[in-house]
Amino acid sequence: MGENKMIRRLSPGRLVAATHNKGKVSELKDLFEPLGFDVVSAIELDLPEPEETEATFAGNAILKARAAAEATGAPALSDDSGLAVTALGGAPGIYSARWAGEPRDFGKAMEKVQRELDEIGATDRSAKFVCALAVVWPDGHAEVYEGEVHGELTWPPRGDKGFGYDPVFVAKGETITFGEMDPDRKHAMSHRANAVAKLKAALLA
Numbered sequence: 723m724g725e726n727k728m729i730r731r732l733s734p735g736r737l738v739a740a741t742h743n744k745g746k747v748s749e750l751k752d753l754f755e756p757l758g759f760d761v762v763s764a765i766e767l768d769l770p771e772p773e774e775t776e777a778t779f780a781g782n783a784i785l786k787a788r789a790a791a792e793a794t795g796a797p798a799l800s801d802d803s804g805l806a807v808t809a810l811g812g813a814p815g816i817y818s819a820r821w822a823g824e825p826r827d828f829g830k831a832m833e834k835v836q837r838e839l840d841e842i843g844a845t846d847r848s849a850k851f852v853c854a855l856a857v858v859w860p861d862g863h864a865e866v867y868e869g870e871v872h873g874e875l876t877w878p879p880r881g882d883k884g885f886g887y888d889p890v891f892v893a894k895g896e897t898i899t900f901g902e903m904d905p906d907r908k909h910a911m912s913h914r915a916n917a918v919a920k921l922k923a924a925l926l927a
């Protein structure tokens with residue numbers, strides 16, 4: 723067998739989207755339903771939201787998918803993602819949701835990013851979105867794939883499409899924010915789309 727890891731194929735059928743984020747559910751449905759999957763979310767199934775105790779996007783993605791696969795007996799797909807700002811040493815990173823407080827307020831989270839950049843007088847406004855997508859089968863087998871999209875932060879926020887930090891992120895080569903972009907266009911270039919492409923190449927080939 724050598725050192726190659728065993729890759730298992732994912733067959734179209736019921737797939738649990740192991741996320742409580744409505745923006746992600748909608749994007750994961752857009753990306754996976756055309757491939758023949760019946761995507762049902764953790765919100766619709768009223769699954770508990772596991773605590774994200776790992777130190778990496780990949781670790782938290784596996785933790786979330788594992789919890790949903792164990793609870794449902796179906797393969798589960800999770801997404802752990804976030805915004806990594808170069809001048810802030812990669813923050814908010816895996817804490818991207820937590821920067822929005824409880825209840826979540828991404829207006830406040832975007833302001834916090836801007837305030838921290840102001841405080842250090844940062845001229846480098848480069849940032850990237852990172853997405854780790856994990857698939858966990860009911861028997862515990864796990865696969866995880868990561869995608870990124872690089873860009874710049876803008877201020878003030880622009881646009882009411884997308885979710886989270888989309889209104890302050892302008893992808894490389896673009897002039898509008900992800901918040902101003904039509905979903906199909908975001909899906910052609912986003913961190914999530916790049917992770918989906920890797921997952922497709924590995925698990926659906």
Ligand SMILES: O=P(O)(O)OP(=O)(O)OP(=O)(O)OC[C@H]1O[C@@H](n2cnc3c(O)ncnc32)[C@H](O)[C@@H]1O
Binds near residue numbers: 774786805
């Ligand atoms: O854990 P789940 O239930 O999936 O939902 P969450 O919102 O808590 O998700 P994360 O823990 O992965 O936190 C990532 C945060 O990063 C932000 N984020 C991720 N992808 C994004 C995208 O495509 N556009 C804008 N913001 C994004 C978003 O606001 C998320 O809340």
Ligand SMILES: [Mg+2]
Binds near residue numbers: 774
């Ligand atoms: Mg979360």
